Amino acid sequence: MAANGCVFCAIVNGKAEAGIVYSDDDIVAFMDLQPVTPGHLLVIPRRHVVGLSDLDENLGTKIWKVAQRLATALRLSQLRCDGVNLFLADGEAAFQEIFHVHLPVFPRFPGNNFRIDADWRPRDRIELDQTAAAVRNGWNRLIDPSAHTLSS
Amino acid sequence: MAANGCVFCAIVNGKAEAGIVYSDDDIVAFMDLQPVTPGHLLVIPRRHVVGLSDLDENLGTKIWKVAQRLATALRLSQLRCDGVNLFLADGEAAFQEIFHVHLPVFPRFPGNNFRIDADWRPRDRIELDQTAAAVRNGWNRLIDPSAHTLSS
Numbered sequence: 307m308a309a310n311g312c313v314f315c316a317i318v319n320g321k322a323e324a325g326i327v328y329s330d331d332d333i334v335a336f337m338d339l340q341p342v343t344p345g346h347l348l349v350i351p352r353r354h355v356v357g358l359s360d361l362d363e364n365l366g367t368k369i370w371k372v373a374q375r376l377a378t379a380l381r382l383s384q385l386r387c388d389g390v391n392l393f394l395a396d397g398e399a400a401f402q403e404i405f406h407v408h409l410p411v412f413p414r415f416p417g418n419n420f421r422i423d424a425d426w427r428p429r430d431r432i433e434l435d436q437t438a439a440a441v442r443n444g445w446n447r448l449i450d451p452s453a454h455t456l457s458s
Numbered sequence: 459m460a461a462n463g464c465v466f467c468a469i470v471n472g473k474a475e476a477g478i479v480y481s482d483d484d485i486v487a488f489m490d491l492q493p494v495t496p497g498h499l500l501v502i503p504r505r506h507v508v509g510l511s512d513l514d515e516n517l518g519t520k521i522w523k524v525a526q527r528l529a530t531a532l533r534l535s536q537l538r539c540d541g542v543n544l545f546l547a548d549g550e551a552a553f554q555e556i557f558h559v560h561l562p563v564f565p566r567f568p569g570n571n572f573r574i575d576a577d578w579r580p581r582d583r584i585e586l587d588q589t590a591a592a593v594r595n596g597w598n599r600l601i602d603p604s605a606h607t608l609s610s
Binding site for chain 1 (some may be wrong): 494531
């Protein structure tokens with residue numbers, strides 16, 4: 307199931323060094339080499355899966371569960387942790403760099419260097435309702451069992 | 459279960475307007491009023507829960523499952539969506555602004571205005587291993603059933 311050249315598969319298979327913090331039959335969590343803050347973790351499935359759309363839902367929920375526990379573990383650790391971000395990047399346009407799905411979990415504290423920026427102006431009701439309709443249309447295509455493999 | 463003054467509880471209870479895209483007995487998903495990009499959604503539990511540490515794990519996995527499906531729904535919609543981010547802010551230090559836990563899901567595409575910045579320099583093995591040990595220490599406190607209510 308390992309993908310050639312995938313560094314996360316190499317970590318899963320013990321062929322690349324990593325600071326492992328959690329491991330079970332399906333999931334591995336380890337320290338990011340280039341942390342946003344000390345304690346920055348990546349939660350990944352052992353199985354090579356590129357992104358959310360091809361991730362089995364049950365495996366996805368296992369990733370989430372470990373990430374949620376790690377968020378609390380960070381708060382209970384001696385590391386600086388006044389808050390926690392989970393920031394998943396699905397696709398190159400969303401800043402995904404390693405194409406083995408991973409859920410980053412990192413601690414935050416006043417004075418850390420993490421910044422986000424966007425055009426956050428409020429949108430009007432008409433625009434929001436049109437956008438909601440477009441998303442529901444995508445959702446309806448999703449739950450058509452003839453078109454998708456996701457279980458209900 | 460609604461918290462006084464919580465705008466997300468008001469949306470759940472139909473007392474504030476929102477572009478709802480998904481709703482079930484536990485979860486509601488709706489359009490963010492100030493989207494990073496068109497299609498920016500928030501997935502929340504109906505129940506008022508502040509953050510990850512007080513979120514029941516089963517309810518957490520329901521939030522995740524809806525978010526994962528919405529990520530695919532965005533890709534299947536007519537909205538611009540070449541990638542998707544999930545960006546959960548847990549605590550004020552992590553940019554949480556509404557203290558009712560929510561998992562944002564937003565589409566990304568080349569030329570969008572979303573930016574992140576951090577001090578991403580690689581850390582050495584000793585530092586990473588020390589940090590991993592600190593996280594494992596937090597984790598060990600987490601799974602002590604006498605100290606925590608999370609189920610195994």
